[in-house]
Structures are given as structure tokens and as C-alpha cells.
Amino acid sequence: NWKNRIKTTSEYPLEESHQVQTCIDTAMHCMEPERNNRPTIAEVLDILNRTETHIPKRQMAAVLPCPTIGLKSDSNMLEVMVAELNNNEHGYCNSMPTDSSNRTVQQIADRETSSVVEEVIIGRTEEKQKILSILSESITEKMIILPIYGIGGIGKTTLAQLIFNDPQFQDYTRVWIYVSQEFNLNKIGNSIITQLTDKISNIPTKQMLHKCLEELFASRSILVVVDDLWEENPKEFHKLKVMLGLGLGSKVIIVTTRDGGLARKICSPAVTPYKLETLRVDECWTIIKQKADFEGRVDQEQLEHIGREIATKCGGVPLAAQSLGYMLNGMTSDDWESVRDSYIWNLSTSEGHEVLASLLLSYSQMSAWLKLCFSYCAIFPKGYIIVKYDLIYQWIALGFIKQSRIFDFMQLSENYVTQLLGMSFLQYSKRPLRGRNQEKDGTLFTMHDLVHDLAKEILSHQLNTGGNKCRYALLTDCSKSLQLFVNFPANIKALRFQDCGGQELCGSAFSSAKCLSVLDLSECFINELPDCIGQLKQLRFLRAPDIRLEIPNCITELSELNYLNLRGSSEISALPVSI
Structure with missing residues (x-):
């Protein structure tokens, strides 16, 4: 049995036997028929943390690997929390999910997505x-x-x-x-x-x-x-x-x-x-109830106490309450208890960790496809005003929208937008776009800084990295070769440029990215679209406003292109006949 195996193979048989026995006893306790007799996740963590050993510290990593909680500096707190969350999700990475990883898509008409809808501002x-x-x-x-x-x-x-x-x-x-x-x-x-x-x-x-x-x-x-x-x-x-x-x-x-x-x-x-002071617990609870549609539930009495305990974990931060409230909408009372007792709350003790924990909890509840759509938003710089349909067509171009027999791509995309708005991962922008990016009738979004930090951390291994896993690039120079900034340009799927209005676009800035699906040149000075654009055979999204000369005929060779934005290109009298 396991005790004999430890005795014959371990250098510290008594200590390791004690730890294994503790784990077995705790697991059996978790299987009690009566739910009230089972330990909470927090209690389980406490039991495991109290497990004493005399194994030298240099040996501990080989015996009982575990996260170090509350010992990291504020600068990498989010990195630690995201890494630990990914570990607990069995190493989820930002690759295409399989069908089995998806939840049933909610009915599209469940929530209002109109930009005229205003959130009630609580406590301000x-x-x-x-x-x-x-x-x-x-x-x-x-x-x-x-x-x-x-x-x-x-x-x-x-x-x-x-x-x-x-x-x-x-x-x-x-x-x-x-x-x-x-x-x-x-x-x-x-x-x-x-x-x-x-x-x-x-x-x-x-x-x-x-x-x-x-x-x-x-x-x-x-x-x-x-x-x-x-x-x-x-x-x-x-x-x-x-x-x-x-x-x-x-x-x-x-x-x-x-x-x-x-x-x-x-x-x-x-x-x-x-x-600006933090909100009171009652105010956080009001936000949670509003977002969770609490008044429409039949189990209000059962959820009241649990909900108030969750509200105390918000740290008085409205963003945390909004994110948690939306996540709790439609969850069972058991789910509410799981949120309250989640290990994520214990991943850090640094100031402000409550809002990061709440965002991570909301992220952990997303479907795998929604996680792709959300994390991709890190390709936009902080404070960027995102045009709704530009974002949706980029998602579609990159294959982030799961096919469905019932809903088309646009309906599914609208649903994803609704969910991200509900969780406050996207927010309606009250600032108009100016200049070449101006949209007269478009719906505009922004991302909160902390939400953007989360998306960037999740996408960190695929955005603006030097390795062969880099799939997305946000660059600040469109006048030089892409190969100066990216070691494996053929792996890039989405490329956009930032603050390049004073630089004239050159073809080598994107031509080596042969597998490009999304190319956004909206912040570049484009005198003439380079002929090499025709080499991007997999390009599905092209945004190139304010082109000063006619576009080349080679654009007709982009057989996969399904979104073309040439807004403000007044010198273009007509598109090539065969486009």
C-alpha cells in the first residue's frame, strides 16, 4: 500500500505519510452527504497550510509544490495570480479551444447592448x-x-x-x-x-x-x-x-x-x-444585486447572507462589485458559496488585490471562446477607444467565434460583447473619436486599466514577444521592416500600428507576415498602399483609412478578405472591378 511505498522510497517517511494521511482525511470530509458538514475551500486550505513537516526547505519543492501567497511585490502580483489560475485550470493557454470546452451560448436577446443604456452610478x-x-x-x-x-x-x-x-x-x-x-x-x-x-x-x-x-x-x-x-x-x-x-x-x-x-x-x-473613498459594503452589495438581477430571484433569503459576504470581499471597489455581480447572475446558491470561498481570494494579500481577484474569478467563469475574444483586446493600447464592429470583425477574422447551427457569427459576437460589457471588461466610451478614426454612428468601447492589465498578462506569451509563440504585434514604427521587431514574422496573425501618423507606411512593415489575418493601418500615414499587400493570401481584415492615391489592383488577390475599411480615402474614385 501507499504507506509501505513511502517507507521504502522516501527519505522522510513519517513526514510524508502524515501529509498524505491529512489529504485523505480531508478528501473524505469533503464527501460528507450533508453539505453543511463539508469544509469550505478556505477551510481546506487552512488544513493543508497547517500540515507540519520537518523536511528541509531545499527538499520541499520535490515533495509538496505549492504557490507562495502574499510574498510577491505589487509589481508582479497580477502575474503570480494569473499563473496560479492557469495552473488550476490544468494549464489552459490562449490557443483554440475544442468544442468540449465550451458552454451553451446564452440566448442572444437576453441582455440589452444598446449604447444608450446607462449604468446606475451607485454611491457617487x-x-x-x-x-x-x-x-x-x-x-x-x-x-x-x-x-x-x-x-x-x-x-x-x-x-x-x-x-x-x-x-x-x-x-x-x-x-x-x-x-x-x-x-x-x-x-x-x-x-x-x-x-x-x-x-x-x-x-x-x-x-x-x-x-x-x-x-x-x-x-x-x-x-x-x-x-x-x-x-x-x-x-x-x-x-x-x-x-x-x-x-x-x-x-x-x-x-x-x-x-x-x-x-x-x-x-x-x-x-x-x-x-475618492471606497464604497461601503452596503453600496457594493447594491451593485452586486443590480448586476445579478437579485430582485428577480425566488431564493433571495438564502442568498442575502452569502451575497453580503461576497460584497465584503470587494474592498469597496465598484469595478469588483460590477464584475462579480454579473458573474453571479443565474448562478445557484451553491455557486454563490463557491465564489465566496474561492481560493483566488487567497492568492495575494497586497493592497488592491480584491479587485484583481474579482476580475480573475469572472475570467475563470468565461467560456474558452470568450477568453480568446477578451484577451485579444490587449492588442489595443491602454485608453484606446475601440470601435465595436472593428473589434467584432477582427474576432471573426481570427477564428475566435465558435460556429453554431443556431446563431450566425454576428449574433454570437454580439453575445460576447454583451457578456464583456456585463462584467465591465468592456465599457461604453463617452469620449468621441476624432480625426481619421472618427465614427459617426459607431458604438465605442474602452477598457479599464486593471482589466487591460489582466488581458495583457493573459496574452503576454503571444503579444510583442521575441519568441516563436508571438502571434500578435502592436508596433510604433511602420516605416521599417517587421523583421526588426519580430523574430518569426510568419507566425504573426494580427498586426496593428500605434502613433505612426508622422511616418509613411512601407511594404516591408508587414509583407513578411505571410499568415496575417488582421492588418490595422489606421494610425499610419498611407500615401499609397504597397503592392505587396497582395501577397497576404490569408488576410481577412484590412483597415487602411485616408489613402491618398488609388489602391493597387493586387488587392483583388486577397480572396479571404471579408472586411475592408478605407474611410476617408477621398482620392479613391472606385474599387478595382474584380474585387
């Missing part, structure tokens, strides 16, 4: 009124800078959007700048000019930039939101203030940031930075 009405009052009292200042700060996922951007769209500023010219970790004054200035003129701006020098902004700011009242600021250099703050202060018009500047110290440094002397 008072904060909005306080900030509007502060701004009203300081409106006589030529420029007022009011930072809003708080932990990630707490609702800073949502609150800024409420103020941005408030009637109090209906006579203001409004500009929204997304910054994140990349602080680039030239990029910020050009973004403001693009939004104020509806024309792409790529002014290269500070002097020309300031001159243009001074003219545009003249005699205007302007509301500017600087969203997700991370920069800590006081000199850069000063340069930003100088740039925003150009012109004679009055300015109201709202800054969102996670850093309280940064907020105090950039704040105007006349006001105090506004700290």
Missing part, C-alpha cells in the same frame, strides 16, 4: 455634487486644476466622466486626454489640437505646438480631463501647466490619478485634491 452622486460645487466656487480663476485621486478601480474616471458631461459645462469646449504611464507632452498637445480641430495633428516641435494651442485656446472656456496621470517629475508638471495655461480663455482642469502625493503637487493653490 454626493461626490459629483461636491466637486461641481468646488469648481463653481473657483470658476473666476483663469486656470483651476482639481485632482481626483484614489485606488485603481474605485471610479475616478467614471466620476470625471459625470462631471465632463454635466450641463454646468455645456458652454465649454471639452477635451479628454488619456495619459497613463507614458507621459509625452508632445503627444498630449497634439491630442488636444486633434480634438479641437477634428484633424490629425502631428506637430513635431514645442514652439509650433504652443503657438497652435495659444490660437485655439484664445477666448474659449475649456474643460480638460487629464485621465490616469502617473508622472512624478515636478519639471514635467510645470511644463504641462504652462501648456494648458496658454491663451486668454479660462480653463478647468480635472486630473485623475492613483497617487495622492502627485495630486497634491499638481493641484491649484485655491483648492484641495479630492480623495
